Amino acid sequence: MITRVWHGRTSQHDADRYLHFLLTRGTEDYKKVTGNLSVRVWKRLDYDCCHFYTVTEWTNVEAIKAFAGEVYDKAVYYPEDQGILLEFEDTVTHYESFIV
Template structure:
């Protein structure tokens, strides 16, 4: 499994709007692409005082599945225009990690 990890940051005023946008539009749009090997997306949120950080973790079966989703420049971030309007900054690239062990307790 491959984990694709990305961070975006926004103001406290825009945090709930951004979270709703992900839930209502962005995530369903990704899932509608029916990408082979795409398993799930996780959303994490953290208050940093001056801003709010969001982290997404997408899970794919293989790096080739990530390439199928994002193209040959697969490290490039995927931030739709409507999300860019409420984010104050974001990672320009995503990091990719191989899952080497997984425990469900």
């Protein structure tokens, strides 16, 4: 199993609006892909911003490529991210995952 982790930051002011986006449109494409096992959204309010992580689990790299494309470590963004995210990180992180 492969875990894919994306990170983004918003202002504190935009945090609730962005959380709503992630819980609806921002994660629906993940769930449509065969081989996606789970989608989680993590939120951490910091003193000057809000951090968001989407943590997804996949059966294999081919399933991730079906979502993200051949360059599967490249971050996927949506038009709604413009004007809300404070920066656009180029890549995501992948981990080999084990259930014990």
